Amino acid sequence: MYVIVVGAGKVGWNLARELLGKGHEVTLIESERRRYLIVEQELEHAVQYGDATELWVLERAGIQRADLVIAVTGDDEDNMLICQVAKEKYLCQRIVARVNNPRNLQHFKLLGIRPAVSATDLILRLIEHEVPQYGLVQLLALEGERLEIIELEVADGAPAAGKRVDDVELPEGSLIISVLRGGAGFVPKSDTVIQAGDEVLLILDPGLEASITPQFTRNGAGPG
Amino acid sequence: MFILVVGAGRVGSAVAKRALEAGHEVSVLDEDPLSHEQLDKDLAESWEDAGGRFTVGTALEVDALVEAGIEQADVFIASTNGDNTNLVIAQIAQRRFDVPRVVVRVLDPARAAWYAEQGLHTICPTQHAIELVEQAALGDAEPEAA
Numbered sequence: 417m418y419v420i421v422v423g424a425g426k427v428g429w430n431l432a433r434e435l436l437g438k439g440h441e442v443t444l445i446e447s448e449r450r451r452y453l454i455v456e457q458e459l460e461h462a463v464q465y466g467d468a469t470e471l472w473v474l475e476r477a478g479i480q481r482a483d484l485v486i487a488v489t490g491d492d493e494d495n496m497l498i499c500q501v502a503k504e505k506y507l508c509q510r511i512v513a514r515v516n517n518p519r520n521l522q523h524f525k526l527l528g529i530r531p532a533v534s535a536t537d538l539i540l541r542l543i544e545h546e547v548p549q550y551g552l553v554q555l556l557a558l559e560g561e562r563l564e565i566i567e568l569e570v571a572d573g574a575p576a577a578g579k580r581v582d583d584v585e586l587p588e589g590s591l592i593i594s595v596l597r598g599g600a601g602f603v604p605k606s607d608t609v610i611q612a613g614d615e616v617l618l619i620l621d622p623g624l625e626a627s628i629t630p631q632f633t634r635n636g637a638g639p640g
Numbered sequence: 641m642f643i644l645v646v647g648a649g650r651v652g653s654a655v656a657k658r659a660l661e662a663g664h665e666v667s668v669l670d671e672d673p674l675s676h677e678q679l680d681k682d683l684a685e686s687w688e689d690a691g692g693r694f695t696v697g698t699a700l701e702v703d704a705l706v707e708a709g710i711e712q713a714d715v716f717i718a719s720t721n722g723d724n725t726n727l728v729i730a731q732i733a734q735r736r737f738d739v740p741r742v743v744v745r746v747l748d749p750a751r752a753a754w755y756a757e758q759g760l761h762t763i764c765p766t767q768h769a770i771e772l773v774e775q776a777a778l779g780d781a782e783p784e785a786a
Contacts, residue, residue: 469724471750493700493724505754520700523728526736 420445420482422468422498423489424455427514431486432459443477447489469494471501479506488514492523499529530559552629555617564622565593570614571634577612584610587627590620644669644713644739646699646729647720651745651765653678655717660692667693669708670720699729710737718744723751730760 417440421432424446432444436459444459446452447467455463466473468487479485485502487495495513502508515521515534524532541553556565570577576584581592581604594617595604601617610616618628641664645656648670656679660666668679668687673696679687687694697704699720710716716733718726723746730744743761746752752764 469751470748471754491724493722493728496728497724501751501754504758522702523700523732527728527731 417483419484420477422487427488468498482508484510486512492516492520500527565619567617568632570612570632572612573634574632576610576631581608582606587624590624593617593619641714642712643715645717648675648678652719667709669695671698713739715741
C-alpha cells in the first residue's frame with residue numbers, strides 16, 4: 417500500500433515509522449525546515465519538505481497513486497483541506513484526518529472528512545472505559561456502516577442480571593458480543609448467564625442505546 | 641444587504657468601509673482586537689458610530705460567526721491572512737449557513753482555480769498580480785526570433 421502522511425510531528429513521524437516497518441511504501445511531508453532535517457536523518461528519502469496544502473507538493477509526493485492519505489499536522493484547517501483535495505481532486509479512496517481541537521470536529525464532518533480522529537475524544541473514551549461509573553461507553557462508531565459497539569456495566573438488581581443471554585430483552589438490531597468478567601473477556605453463548613458486575617459489549621444500530629441501557633441498570637432505570 | 645467580513649486586514653477593512661459608505665449593513669469579525677484601528681482609520685467618526693459592527697473572535701468558532709451575524713448575512717467575505725482558514729470558513733458559510741453569496745480570498749493560484757471549479761467564488765490577488773506584471777513587463781512585445 418502507498419501511504420502519504422502529512423505532518424512529521426510525534427504522531428506523523430511514529431506513524432510513518434510503523435507503516436514502513438509493516439512493509440508499506442510511505443512518504444512523509446513536513447513543512448517546517450528544521451523538523452524536516454531532523455526527521456530526514458532517519459527516514460531519508462521517505463520524507464519530503466514542503467507545504468502539503470499546496471497541490472504541487474502533494475503531486476510531487478505522488479498523490480495520484482496514493483492508497484491512503486493521513487493528515488496529522490497540528491493545524492485543523494490544513495488537515496481538513498489536505499484530506500478534501502486528496503478525496504475530491506485526486507480521488508484517493510481512503511483518508512484519515514487528525515482533529516486537534518475537538519470543537520472543529522463538526523467542520524470535518526461538514527466537509528465530508530471521515531474518519532476524523534481526535535486524541536481528546538480517544539482519551540475520554542479510555543477514561544470512561546477505565547472508570548465504569550460512567551455507565552454506557554461508546555467504544556467504536558462506524559458511521560458509514562451505521563453500527564456501533566458500546567460497553568455497559570451490569571448493575572446489581574438490573575433486569576439482565578441473572579438472566580441467560582437469550583432471555584435478556586434487547587431490541588431488534590442489537591447483540592451481546594462479549595462479556596468481561598473477573599478481568600477476562602469471553603464471547604458468550606445463548607445460555608451464558610449474565611451476572612451483576614459483568615461488563616458487556618454490545619453491537620447495535622445507532623440510536624438504540626436508550627432502549628438497551630435500562631436492561632443493565634438498577635431496576636431498569638434510564639441512563640443516569 | 642447585510643455583509644459579513646471575516647479578517648480586517650488591508651483588503652477586508654477597505655471593502656468593509658466601502659460597503660458601509662454605500663449604505664449596506666456591515667459586520668466585521670477578526671481575532672485581533674487591534675484590527676479595529678484599520679476600520680477607524682480615515683473615518684471621521686469611529687467605525688461603530690458610522691454604523692458598523694465589530695466582533696472579536698476566531699473565525700472557526702461557530703459561536704463567533706453567529707455573534708457576528710452569519711445567520712443573517714447576504715454576503716460573506718473570507719479575507720483573513722490565511723488561505724486555509726479562508727477556504728474552510730467560506731465552505732462553512734456556504735454549506736452550513738447557506739449564505740447566498742460567498743467570496744473568498746485565496747493567494748495560491750492553483751487552489752483558487754480548483755476551488756472555483758468546486759463552486760466557490762475565489763479571488764486570487766496573486767493571479768491578478770502575475771497578469772498585471774506580465775503585461776507591464778512584456779506588454780505586447782513580439783518574442784525575439786531565435
